[in-house]
Structure formats: structure tokens, C-alpha cells
Amino acid sequence: GDSVTQMEGPVTLSEEAFLTINCTYTATGYPSLFWYVQYPGEGLQLLLKATKADDKGSNKGFEATYRKETTSFHLEKGSVQVSDSAVYFCALNYGGSQGNLIFGKGTKLSVKP
Amino acid sequence: DAGVIQSPRHEVTEMGQEVTLRCKPISGHNSLFWYRQTMMRGLELLIYFNNNVPIDDSGMPEDRFSAKMPNASFSTLKIQPSEPRDSAVYFCASSRLAGDTDTQYFGPGTRLTVL
Numbered sequence: 053g054d055s056v057t058q059m060e061g062p063v064t065l066s067e068e069a070f071l072t073i074n075c076t077y078t079a080t081g082y083p084s085l086f087w088y089v090q091y092p093g094e095g096l097q098l099l100l101k102a103t104k105a106d107d108k109g110s111n112k113g114f115e116a117t118y119r120k121e122t123t124s125f126h127l128e129k130g131s132v133q134v135s136d137s138a139v140y141f142c143a144l145n146y147g148g149s150q151g152n153l154i155f156g157k158g159t160k161l162s163v164k165p
Numbered sequence: 166d167a168g169v170i171q172s173p174r175h176e177v178t179e180m181g182q183e184v185t186l187r188c189k190p191i192s193g194h195n196s197l198f199w200y201r202q203t204m205m206r207g208l209e210l211l212i213y214f215n216n217n218v219p220i221d222d223s224g225m226p227e228d229r230f231s232a233k234m235p236n237a238s239f240s241t242l243k244i245q246p247s248e249p250r251d252s253a254v255y256f257c258a259s260s261r262l263a264g265d266t267d268t269q270y271f272g273p274g275t276r277l278t279v280l
Contacts, residue, residue, distance in 0.1 A: 086268075093273075095256055095272050096208075096258075096271040097271065098268045098269075098270075101268065103266045141208065145266070152198065152213055153198075153210070155207060156207075158207060
């Protein structure tokens, strides 16, 4: 079935370091892809999304490109801040009128000053 | 604009007791989702509704779990009887539609502890 695989965490970086969180997916069709972020004690919130191949989603300095050839949607940020410390979830929605999200297991990011 | 509202935020109960979790989706959203989050299993979809109708409840773990959506602005998730393995954070989310491009908006969650 459809699935999402994220790199294992936790990831610990110093402020202003470059961030990459890998995400690959398995899907029979052409899903939409999402990155959600969960700050401590809160619910998930959408960070960015891409709905078709070669689309780039971006928000708050984060970006990810939908790569159909490698079935990947890696999250990147050029310079992380302490406030970016959170758990990041990659997800796909396999579409149709009754689509719903399939989440990866999440990657915890800690940014040290 | 109010987001998804969940209550209670924390619930501690004893094994065997009935637990009811509540959710108010964002006004105008037609789809509502219940998720469970645990360290072991991550985020799992339990059930979702379109226009107040349950569409897919294949994620509901067993008959002890039930969910209702009596109107467009309210949903409940009930566990009866509760067991320690039900301890988790339960999230409600809503979206305008349930299409593949639609963003889901999550509530803050209910942290359930069953002793």
C-alpha cells in the first residue's frame, strides 16, 4: 500500500546550519505531498505542500520539491533558527474525492543556539 | 478565525471508564478527521467524515471506539470501556473538502491517560 518513509531522528543542529530531512514515498498514483510541523504541545500545522511533479512548495524559508523520478520530497532550509525546533512530518494524500493523509513517523529537530 | 477546538485538553481516567472526546471543526469545513498519536505507532487515522457522514472507519481499533458527528459543527470520539493501551494524544482535524490537495487543520489535541 501507499506509505511514507522519513529519516530517523532526532536531528540536532546549531543555529544557522543547513537542514535536510529526507522523505520518500510509495504510491500507486500521483499523490499530493505535504510537510506538517508540530511544535511542542501543539497540533500539527501545514508547513508546505506540492500537488504535482516538479512543484516546489515553500514557506518560512523551508522548501521541498516533488521529485517523481526519485519518489522523494526532501525538506530543506538554508539557515535554521532555534524557533524551528519541532517535529516534522512528511505526508501524502493519495487522492480522489475521499483522500486522506498518510504520515511518516516524524523527525524531531532540535536547534541549539 | 477560530481554529479546530478540542476538549478536554487533558483527560486522566481509570481503566474501564467511559471517555468522550469532543471536537468543533472550522466553520465551513465539510470533512472531519480523528487521529491518534503514540510513540510506537506515530499518527494513525481512526475515522473521517464527509458532510457529517462517516466514510472510512477502518482505522478504529475495535468496537470499544465509536465516533459520531450529529451536525456540521460537532463531533465526538468515545471509548467505552477504556484501557491503558488507549493512552495517547487524540487529534481532530478538519478540511474544506477531502480532496487530495486540501489542507487539513489540526486541533491542539487531547492527551488521554488511562490508568
